Amino acid sequence: MGSRSSHAARIPDVDSLRRETGFSQASLRRLYDRFQALDRTGKGYLSRLDLQQIGALAVNPLGDRIIDSFFPDGSLRLDFPGFVRVLAHFRPVDEEDEGNRDPKEPEPLNSRMNKLRFAFQLYDLDRDGKISRHEMLQALRLMVGVQVTEEQLESIADRTVQEADEDGDGAVSFLEFAKSLEKMNIEQKMSIRILK
Amino acid sequence: MSGRWAPGPRWGVLLALLLALGELPRARGVEEEPGGAHGEAQGFQVVTFEWHHVQDPYIIALWILVASLAKIGFHLSHKVTSVVPESALLIVLGLVLGGIVLAADHIASFSLTPTVFFFYLLPPIVLDAGYFMPNRLFFGNLGTILLYAVIGTVWNAATTGLSLYGVFLSGLMGDLNIGLLDFLLFGSLIAAVDPVAVLAVFEEVHVNEVLFIIVFGESLLNDAVTVVLYNVFESFVTLGGDKVTGVDCVKGIVSFFVVSLGGTLVGIVFAFLLSLVTRFTKHVRIIEPGFVFVLSYLSYLTSEMLSLSAILAITFCGICCQKYVKANISEQSATTVRYTMKMLASGAETIIFMFLGISAVDPLIWKWNTAFVLLTLLFISVYRAIGVVLQTWILNRYRMVQLEIIDQVVMSYGGLRGAVAYALVVLLDENKVKEKNLFVSTTIIVIFFTVIFQGLTIKPLVQWLKVKRSEQRDPKLNEKLHGRAFDHILSAIEDISGQIGHNYLRDKWSNFDRKFLSKILMRRSAQKSRDRILNVFHELNLKDAISYVAEGERRGSLAFIRSPSTDNMVNVDFSTPRPSTVEASVSYLL
Numbered sequence: 076m077g078s079r080s081s082h083a084a085r086i087p088d089v090d091s092l093r094r095e096t097g098f099s100q101a102s103l104r105r106l107y108d109r110f111q112a113l114d115r116t117g118k119g120y121l122s123r124l125d126l127q128q129i130g131a132l133a134v135n136p137l138g139d140r141i142i143d144s145f146f147p148d149g150s151l152r153l154d155f156p157g158f159v160r161v162l163a164h165f166r167p168v169d170e171e172d173e174g175n176r177d178p179k180e181p182e183p184l185n186s187r188m189n190k191l192r193f194a195f196q197l198y199d200l201d202r203d204g205k206i207s208r209h210e211m212l213q214a215l216r217l218m219v220g221v222q223v224t225e226e227q228l229e230s231i232a233d234r235t236v237q238e239a240d241e242d243g244d245g246a247v248s249f250l251e252f253a254k255s256l257e258k259m260n261i262e263q264k265m266s267i268r269i270l271k
Numbered sequence: 272m273s274g275r276w277a278p279g280p281r282w283g284v285l286l287a288l289l290l291a292l293g294e295l296p297r298a299r300g301v302e303e304e305p306g307g308a309h310g311e312a313q314g315f316q317v318v319t320f321e322w323h324h325v326q327d328p329y330i331i332a333l334w335i336l337v338a339s340l341a342k343i344g345f346h347l348s349h350k351v352t353s354v355v356p357e358s359a360l361l362i363v364l365g366l367v368l369g370g371i372v373l374a375a376d377h378i379a380s381f382s383l384t385p386t387v388f389f390f391y392l393l394p395p396i397v398l399d400a401g402y403f404m405p406n407r408l409f410f411g412n413l414g415t416i417l418l419y420a421v422i423g424t425v426w427n428a429a430t431t432g433l434s435l436y437g438v439f440l441s442g443l444m445g446d447l448n449i450g451l452l453d454f455l456l457f458g459s460l461i462a463a464v465d466p467v468a469v470l471a472v473f474e475e476v477h478v479n480e481v482l483f484i485i486v487f488g489e490s491l492l493n494d495a496v497t498v499v500l501y502n503v504f505e506s507f508v509t510l511g512g513d514k515v516t517g518v519d520c521v522k523g524i525v526s527f528f529v530v531s532l533g534g535t536l537v538g539i540v541f542a543f544l545l546s547l548v549t550r551f552t553k554h555v556r557i558i559e560p561g562f563v564f565v566l567s568y569l570s571y572l573t574s575e576m577l578s579l580s581a582i583l584a585i586t587f588c589g590i591c592c593q594k595y596v597k598a599n600i601s602e603q604s605a606t607t608v609r610y611t612m613k614m615l616a617s618g619a620e621t622i623i624f625m626f627l628g629i630s631a632v633d634p635l636i637w638k639w640n641t642a643f644v645l646l647t648l649l650f651i652s653v654y655r656a657i658g659v660v661l662q663t664w665i666l667n668r669y670r671m672v673q674l675e676i677i678d679q680v681v682m683s684y685g686g687l688r689g690a691v692a693y694a695l696v697v698l699l700d701e702n703k704v705k706e707k708n709l710f711v712s713t714t715i716i717v718i719f720f721t722v723i724f725q726g727l728t729i730k731p732l733v734q735w736l737k738v739k740r741s742e743q744r745d746p747k748l749n750e751k752l753h754g755r756a757f758d759h760i761l762s763a764i765e766d767i768s769g770q771i772g773h774n775y776l777r778d779k780w781s782n783f784d785r786k787f788l789s790k791i792l793m794r795r796s797a798q799k800s801r802d803r804i805l806n807v808f809h810e811l812n813l814k815d816a817i818s819y820v821a822e823g824e825r826r827g828s829l830a831f832i833r834s835p836s837t838d839n840m841v842n843v844d845f846s847t848p849r850p851s852t853v854e855a856s857v858s859y860l861l
Contacts, residue, residue, distance in 0.1 A: 109769040131766040131778070137759040141767075165764050167671055194756060218755055219804050231808050235748045255749040258742070260672075264757045267765055267772055268671045 092156055096163035097183055106162065110155050121145075121153040136217040140197045160184065164193045167266040190265040191253050205246035208236050334381075337368070338621045356726040358471040358624045362719060365628015373632050382633060383626035385694040389581075392619040393691070394571045396467055397582050398564075399616035400491060401589020402608075408484050409590070411773065415666055415674075416488035419682075423489065423658050424462050424496040430654040432458025435646060444642045448705040452508045452515075457710050459500035460696055461651060461717060465689030466490040466582075468718075471620055472687060472726045479739040482678050486685050494582035494691075495531035499523065501695055502578075509703050534580030538587030541570035545588070546595035546792035553794070559604035560611060563596060595789070598797035623690045624722070630693070631715050638708040644716050651717065656683040677736045684729060687721040688714075746807045755804060 086092070086107050093103065113125050123142060132138040145153050145161050163184040182189060198206045198214050212232040219228070239247045239255035247255075338361070345352055345360050352360075372380050409416070432455035438444060439454065469490045473483055503523040507515050545566040552559045567588050574584035597605055659682050663674045674682075696714045701707040733740075761774040789798055 106768065112769070113767075126767065129766050131775075132763055134782075135759055135763045135766075137756060138763055141760060141763045162764065162768055165761070194753065194760065197756070197760070214756070215752070218752070218759070223805065227805075227808075231748070231804070234808065234811065235752055238747060239749050255747070256753060258744065259750055259754065263672055264754065265761065266671060267761060267768070267770060267774075268669075 086155065088156065092159060095184070096159050097166055097169075097185065098159065098163060103159065106159055107155060110158050119154075121158065122151060126153075137197060137214075140200075144193065144197060161193075164190055165265060165267045167268060168262040185266070187261050188253070190261055191256065192249065194265070195249050195252050205244075205248050206236070206252065207246045208232055211236050211247070334625075335618065335622065338625050339618070341625065342621055354727070354730075356472050356475055356722075356730075358468065358620075359723040359726050361621060361624035362628040362723060365625040365630075366632060367628075368625070369629035369632030372629070373634075381626070382630035383623065383690065383693065383697075385698045388623065388690060388694045389575075390572075392623050393467070393582070394568055394585055395612065395615035395619045396470070397491065397585050398567050398571075398589050399612045400466065400470065400487070401586040402563075402567075402593055402612060404586075404590050404593070405480070405484065406590060406593065408480055409488060412481065412484055412488065415485055415670065416492060418662055418666060419485065419489040419659075420492035421496055423655075423662060424464075424493040425500070426658045427462035427651065427654055428455070428459040428496075428500055430458075430658075431462055431647070431650045432456075434650050434654075435643070438642065438646055443646075444640055447640070447643075447709070450508075452504055453704055453706065456501065456504035456508055456699075456704065457696075457713075459497065459504055460692050461647065461688060461714060462500075463493045463497040463688070463691065464490040464686045465691050467620055467623060467691070468687035468689030468722055468726075469685060471624070471689075472722070472729060473685065476730050476733055477741050478681060478733060479741050481672060482681055482738070483741070485674075486682055491582065491586050495527065495534060495580040497691070497695070498580050499527040499530050502526070505699070505703075530578070530580050531583060533577065534574045534583035535587050537574045537577070537579060538570050538584035538589075539591050541566055541573070541584070542588045542591035543792070545592045546599070549596050549599040550792060550794050552600065556601050556604060559600045560607040563592075563600075563608050564611070567592075595792040599792075599794045627690055627693060627715075627718060631719070636708050636711050638706070638712050640709055640713075643709060644713050647713050647717060648720060651686075651688070652683075655686045659683045659686075677738055680736060681729075681733060681738055684725060684732060687725060688718050689722065690718070693718055746810060748804070748807055748811060751804050751807045 086103060089100075089103060092098070093100065096103075098106070110121070113129075114121055115125065115128075123146060126132065126142045126145065132142065135141070145157065166185040168185055168187070195206070196202070198210055200210055200213070212228060215228055215232050215235070219231070223231075236245065236247055239251050241251050241254070242248075341361065341364050342357070345357060369381075432451075435458065436451050436454040439447065439449065464486070466487065469487050473486065503519075503526065507519065510519075545562060548562050548566070549559060552562065567585055570588040571581045571585040575581040596608075600608070659679050663679050663682075667673050692714050693711075696707075696710050699707045699710065704710070758774060758777075761772075762778045765772045765775050
């Protein structure tokens with residue numbers, strides 16, 4: 076396994092990763108250990124199968140979709156930077172960052188908007204930038220489907236889209252999605268404290 | 272029962288009232304049995320005045336009536352109630368009434384006795400708090416709450432007690448018959464934040480829910496600490512200062528764990544029993560609400576019997592049974608339970624504050640010592656502030672949502688003392704604690720100060736500091752749905768990144784609950800239909816239905832719903848029997 080001190084050296088492009096994701100050195104090291112633990116066959120990258128082996132994910136209603144979000148654009152290999160980039164969305168929002176941020180630089184991965192974007196793309200399967208009624212129905216079915224009839228599901232899906240849809244096109248765009256959740260404390264609800 | 276309210280053989284105010292009503296036959300000798308058949312033959316009395324017969328319940332009912340009438344009176348003036356908290360008004364009313372009674376009788380006839388307080392007035396309030404506790408919020412902040420409740424209270428007690436002792440040694444207080452242990456005993460009973468007072472004041476202030484739950488949770492959970500410290504120091508005082516050994520101190524620390532965990536366990540056991548019982552009450556719907564109250568009260572008494580923390584027991588009974596009881600009992604029973612609990616809690620609170628005022632008007636208990644009183648006030652405020660700041664500094668390193676300076680100010684300022692401290696101080700044995708009257712007087716002053724002065728000023732303070740207020744919002748389907756999605760996402764991310772966090776624990780708990788607990792404790796029919804998203808959907812539909820009806824009535828008739836015309840899209844089938852749940856829910860929403 077090697078000594079701890081050499082780990083930082085073994086993480087490729089550790090400095091650019093730190094800048095991009097905002098993770099501390101210690102966090103990156105921990106995540107690298109986790110990455111290697113998940114990569115049981117020592118390939119150097121993760122496949123879908125590796126992630127599916129995580130027991131608790133199998134029973135998570137959104138498990139499959141979340142795994143898919145790690146493999147954008149149909150790729151089959153997940154390298155460490157990709158792994159960390161997704162996890163960076165869930166860093167708690169650091170208030171000081173907000174103040175010192177240079178407005179010309181791209182938004183940090185864990186900003187409110189980016190957190191919302193992550194959630195949005197879990198619903199928007201066909202990537203057309205809108206959550207159609209059909210996509211809402213599918214998501215609902217995953218999360219609530221066991222306990223209700225199909226008609227009730229359709230009713231709920233209709234109502235949910237109706238609630239958020241402002242321009243009346245029968246689908247929820249990203250901005251409408253963000254607006255429907257404006258009162259919600261996303262910074263808290265979509266953050267994992269330990270990933271500081 | 273007769274000893275409890277101690278009105279004495281004089282009828283004071285009552286007599287004045289009764290004489291004013293006209294000439295009524297006076298009570299015929301309090302020692303005679305009703306219907307007096309012995310002694311002088313007076314002949315058959317058609318109507319007799321049996322005051323002694325009804326004395327006790329009558330007086331109790333009368334006081335409850337007075338307290339409730341007072342509440343009506345206060346709310347006649349909206350301007351007053353929006354500035355002055357009701358609790359303060361009730362204390363002032365109590366002072367006035369106490370003065371009247373004193374003037375009429377020349378002794379203080381009524382006071383808030385610890386037995387009445389601990390057995391009848393406190394349980395409804397705490398049960399109400401536990402049964403309606405927002406569990407997710409409570410358990411999400413449990414670490415914070417526990418830290419403040421345990422460490423914070425011990426800190427307050429120790430520092431206050433020791434500082435007062437220090438000042439006493441310096442001679443500023445003059446000649447008093449007290450030792451170090453008496454001061455520590457006093458410190459332990461004055462240190463605890465009081466749930467009744469916090470509820471009464473914070474309910475009118477509407478700070479954001481996290482802040483409220485932290486202060487309120489602290490006030491509930493510090494009972495274990497208060498009970499232990501009080502008992503420990505009281506027994507130490509009884510033993511005598513020099514006979515206290517190290518073993519006794521260790522026993523004290525052990526007793527803390529036993530008292531708190533034991534009380535919680537008793538509460539959980541009774542919650543289990545209660546949920547189990549309500550599973551089978553389908554055919555006895557009428558008495559369903561009774562079970563909730565009886566079993567919760569038994570958890571309180573059982574814990575008290577085992578000298579464990581009764582407040583913790585009844586709180587956790589309420590917290591743990593909520594979900595299953597609400598799922599099992601009918602809608603009407605749920606409404607009954609809700610309103611009865613609120614009524615009992617509100618009534619008890621009113622009586623407590625009024626009697627705090629009345630009890631203060633008793634010349635026998637007053638012993639004034641300027642230095643003691645002023646310094647106590649100073650120490651409890653200052654040490655609470657210091658304690659809050661220190662603990663928050665530690666907590667903020669572990670919390671997701673940081674507690675800001677403003678929150679800390681509200682937390683320090685909102686550390687109100689109340690009737691629990693008063694009841695504890697009255698319970699002291701004056702043979703063992705020689706300066707009991709001094710303690711009682713000081714406790715009363717402290718309570719009045721915190722409830723009246725801090726209660727009055729906390730609202731403007733909250734507004735001035737622009738504390739985040741709670742938002743009363745309509746439930747939104749989107750928020751519930753996406754909130755659920757976020758929970759799943761976070762669980763998944765926690766699993767992927769290999770971290771054990773809140774979500775992991777919550778997930779584990781809800782799996783355990785779904786697989787085992789709900790199967791045992793929830794009625795089969797209820798197990799399927801209790802999803803939160805569905806509840807919101809159901810409520811929204813009901814709201815729609817109500818507005819539909821309201822619109823129809825405005826227009827004159829709802830005939831268009833019943834018409835069979837095909838161009839009418841609404842075809843409600845009124846012939847099938849509607850489940851009674853709909854009607855009950857509608858009335859609830861109204």
